[in-house]
Amino acid sequence: MDGPTLVTGATGTLGRPLVDRLLAEGTAVRVMSRRPRRADDDRPYAWAVCDLASGEGLRAAVEGAATIVHCATNARNDVATTRRLVDAARRAGGPHLVYISIVGVDRVPFFYYEAKLAAERLVEESGLPWTILRATQFHDLVATMTLAQRRLPVALVPAGLRFQPVEVTEVAGRLAELARDAPAGRVPDMGGPEVRDARDLAASALRAAGRRRRIVPVRLPGKAYRAYRAGGHLAPGRTVGTVTFEEYLERRAKAGRL
Ligand SMILES: NC(=O)c1ccc[n+]([C@@H]2O[C@H](COP(=O)([O-])OP(=O)(O)OC[C@H]3O[C@@H](n4cnc5c(N)ncnc54)[C@H](OP(=O)(O)O)[C@@H]3O)[C@@H](O)[C@H]2O)c1
Incomplete structure (x- = not known):
């Protein structure tokens, strides 16, 4: 299919x-967005205004597409929006659907992960040619968990948790490759280069941002947190990303974004 x-x-x-x-x-x-294109945006892409929650603009957005890379997410309705997208894609002639998911969606019983797993099933059973990549947490998310706590005198971290953060541009590179290639089904997971303690990552983020805070580990209740503590969201055998968290922080600091 061209397009x-x-x-x-x-x-x-x-x-x-x-x-x-x-x-x-x-x-x-x-590009799909709920917002209209900015008047000063002259980049060489087409722009489709579409809200996956209502379906407004969806038919025109998918029309003639050869491939769809589905990165839209919204904690409240990822299953309904993915179902709507799949139905529209089927009606539009069956493009290759590439879906980004998260490592451990089948191991960590967290509501957002349960929705991602259900969305994966929709993609797999859609009848469309499909590819699914699961990635670990992006560096941005892990850094934000600490740096967003601007007003607190301490930095809270989840006790006993590790993360394997990955550079988002590397995930984007892999997705671009998958979008270009033939549909591949579920491909091997993509994790960052290091599995590190949440406390240690928080200390690095604070140091890079020049903030002095006492780090306070907080133990959270519940089965989702237990599964996180057991490392259900990690892919230690798939250290595919090469950019470390320290390198990411250094780049952000240089760009004045810390
Ligand atoms: N963040 C991580 O650490 C991580 C790790 C692994 C996998 N992932 C997965 O990667 C994907 C992208 O994550 P992200 O962190 O890039 O998300 P993000 O920054 O929160 O971006 C969400 C996007 O979804 C669009 N969107 C939200 N609701 C929409 C709706 N109703 N209709 C159309 N578009 C809608 C938004 O577009 P507009 O506001 O322009 O409409 C926005 O561009 C998600 O599926 C996520 O689960 C994330």
Whole structure:
């Protein structure tokens, strides 16, 4: 099928570098967003205003797309929005649907992960040609967990948790490759280069931001947290990303974004 690659969630943390990568490779890109295109945006992509929650604009957004990379997410309705996208894609002739999911969605009983797992099932059973990549947490998310606590005199971290953060531009690169390739089903997970203690990561983020705070580990109740503590969200055998958390922080600091 000829036609552009539609990127849902194209304005998000992952979508932005993905669009950059696709454009750099010469792929025709159609961006999906709920917002209208800014008047000063002259980048070489098409823009489709669409709200996956209501379905408004969806038919035009998917029309003629050869591939759809589904990065849009919203904690409240990922299953319904993915179902709507799948139905529209089927009616539009069956493009290749590439879905980004999270390592451990089948191991950690956290409501957001349960929705991602249900969305994976929808993609797998859609009848469309499909590819699913699961990634670990992006560096941005792990850094934000600490740096967003601006007003607290201490930095709270989840006790006993480890993370394996991955550089989002590397995930975007892998997705671009998957979007270009033939549908591959569920591909091997993508994790960052290091598994590190949450406390240690928080200390690095605070240091990079020049903030002095006492780090206070907090033990949370519940089965989701237990599964996180057991490392259900980690992929230690899949240290595919190469950019470390320290390198990410250094780049952000240099760009004045800490
Ligand atoms: N963050 C992580 O650490 C991580 C790790 C592994 C996998 N993932 C997965 O990667 C994907 C992208 O995550 P992200 O961190 O880049 O998300 P994000 O920054 O929160 O971006 C979410 C995007 O979804 C779009 N969106 C939300 N509701 C929508 C709706 N009703 N209709 C159309 N578009 C809608 C938003 O676009 P507009 O506001 O422009 O409409 C926005 O571009 C998600 O599926 C997430 O589960 C994330």
